[in-house]
Amino acid sequence: MSTQSTRLAARFMVAPSVIVLFIWMIVPLAMTAYFSFRLYRLLSPDRSGWVGFNNYVWFFNSPDFWLALTNTLLLVGGVLIITVILGVLIALLLDQPVKGQGVLRILVIAPFFVMPPVAASIWENLFMHPQNGLFAAIARGFGAQPILFLESYPMPSVIAIVAWEWLPFATLILLTAMQSLSSEQLEAAEMDGASALSRFRYIILPHLTRAITVVILIQTIFLLGIFGEIYTTTQGGPGSASTTLPYMIFKQAIVAKDIGRAAAGGIIAVILANIVAYFLMRSIGKHLDA
Amino acid sequence: MARAASPRRRLLTTLAAWFVALLIFFPVLWMILTSFKTEASAVASPPELLGASWTLENYVEVWSRSDYPRFFWNSVVISVGSTLLGLAIAIPSAWAMAFVPGKRTKDLLMWMLSTKMMPAVAVMIPIYLLFQQLGLFDTKIGLILALMLMNLPIIIWMLYTYFKEIPGEILEAARMDGAGMWSEIAYVLTPMALPGIASTMLLNIILAWNEAFWTIVLTTTKAAPLSAFIASFSAPQGLFYAKLSAASAMAIMPILILGWFSQKQLVRGLTFGAVK
Numbered sequence: 001m002s003t004q005s006t007r008l009a010a011r012f013m014v015a016p017s018v019i020v021l022f023i024w025m026i027v028p029l030a031m032t033a034y035f036s037f038r039l040y041r042l043l044s045p046d047r048s049g050w051v052g053f054n055n056y057v058w059f060f061n062s063p064d065f066w067l068a069l070t071n072t073l074l075l076v077g078g079v080l081i082i083t084v085i086l087g088v089l090i091a092l093l094l095d096q097p098v099k100g101q102g103v104l105r106i107l108v109i110a111p112f113f114v115m116p117p118v119a120a121s122i123w124e125n126l127f128m129h130p131q132n133g134l135f136a137a138i139a140r141g142f143g144a145q146p147i148l149f150l151e152s153y154p155m156p157s158v159i160a161i162v163a164w165e166w167l168p169f170a171t172l173i174l175l176t177a178m179q180s181l182s183s184e185q186l187e188a189a190e191m192d193g194a195s196a197l198s199r200f201r202y203i204i205l206p207h208l209t210r211a212i213t214v215v216i217l218i219q220t221i222f223l224l225g226i227f228g229e230i231y232t233t234t235q236g237g238p239g240s241a242s243t244t245l246p247y248m249i250f251k252q253a254i255v256a257k258d259i260g261r262a263a264a265g266g267i268i269a270v271i272l273a274n275i276v277a278y279f280l281m282r283s284i285g286k287h288l289d290a
Numbered sequence: 291m292a293r294a295a296s297p298r299r300r301l302l303t304t305l306a307a308w309f310v311a312l313l314i315f316f317p318v319l320w321m322i323l324t325s326f327k328t329e330a331s332a333v334a335s336p337p338e339l340l341g342a343s344w345t346l347e348n349y350v351e352v353w354s355r356s357d358y359p360r361f362f363w364n365s366v367v368i369s370v371g372s373t374l375l376g377l378a379i380a381i382p383s384a385w386a387m388a389f390v391p392g393k394r395t396k397d398l399l400m401w402m403l404s405t406k407m408m409p410a411v412a413v414m415i416p417i418y419l420l421f422q423q424l425g426l427f428d429t430k431i432g433l434i435l436a437l438m439l440m441n442l443p444i445i446i447w448m449l450y451t452y453f454k455e456i457p458g459e460i461l462e463a464a465r466m467d468g469a470g471m472w473s474e475i476a477y478v479l480t481p482m483a484l485p486g487i488a489s490t491m492l493l494n495i496i497l498a499w500n501e502a503f504w505t506i507v508l509t510t511t512k513a514a515p516l517s518a519f520i521a522s523f524s525a526p527q528g529l530f531y532a533k534l535s536a537a538s539a540m541a542i543m544p545i546l547i548l549g550w551f552s553q554k555q556l557v558r559g560l561t562f563g564a565v566k
Contacts, residue, residue: 021405
């Protein structure tokens, strides 16, 4: 149905978004790749030149890098496990005929709309603070020592905060998927004497596979870039205990002002994201028909 | 999925569901409660609830005695501005891809999606340096551009999945009746596409309002929106808990309200149409 002229018009309509996205992603990426092989420090601009793979070598030799890499994977993996398992359970519960469905959904979805710095600051100050936090007050109520959450257990604390933010997203998607399951199928299984557990295992869970796949895929994209929560709470500390790869690169660029090293980190992050994306797409791509 | 259940079981599941929902919501609720307490009451141990001294003072003080209105205004301008600009660029593109698909359309869409998978830190340095050289650093225009570009793939994908659902036969019928391309767009497509465009707009205002990477990297004080302001707000030994809570409550309230209206579209938008 498309003539030559509509085709041409269509090209002109698509062009602007392709061009701006290209300028936004590909050009800076090429610049980052270029910087990553240069000596480039904002604090000593007179010294510059090619340094080969030195910036990369610095990264791989830095113990902080391996810690940051581990922390990044811990954060992504930990949040995924918590949100998918709890998300399935809560979706199962909300899918039951309960009173006040509408209000319940509103309460459950709320954390997702809280901007990361506010979410982090609520947990840091009102809950995890060793003197004034609610957890400390509860601990004192039981005569126990308050736990120094962000000092003693920085990564688990950050994972808990991020999981709280993303749990609504997982729950909402799984609930939406669950509601498209026909009740006749479940009723028939119930009539045939299938237990609640086997109904879950053989009917509900297979039906949810696609939704779980989508949750994992999309959350991974966002979780690999988690930044605001760490910036607000621990600033990557104590020491480097809660530094993730994005945060480490941010520190190299903005604090240490070493553009060359930060750029090398950026390229490593791209490669890491591609590896993760490749495995994700391969292992779960079969559930998705794009 | 409404199944017959015994009243007893129904009561139990209702109680359990309410308990879980309130548990998840509790941190937000606690923050809102704290925002209405006096500073002394906010950090009292054991925590005060019924006996707390309630006040509106924190809201008044945050709003009148700091630069808070400016941060708030920056958030409004940046999130609405970047969304409108994004829509202006994305609507023609998504329209063309949905109604005049070529051989490469699918690849193009996948490429756009793949730019979302690129970690922002990888392009942060050139963007940071370019913004400083072009005078865009710490300006609202700069942030509008950055956030528009960050969300453009999502806007295009959402619009594309909505436009795809408009049946092509309607266009053919309009064409038979002698409608030209522009009247086709104005009288046939636009009314059918409006709900999709509205929910795309809503979701992107939410994403832009809550963005906390580019806003922190690309601003200092002048153009900083609420997300950057709260991220650098530190409460020295709990002296400002109630005010911090009031500032936070005002920062999330517009989005909580918008979000509650758009939760259905949210699923679809954030899953790129994969879950409806």
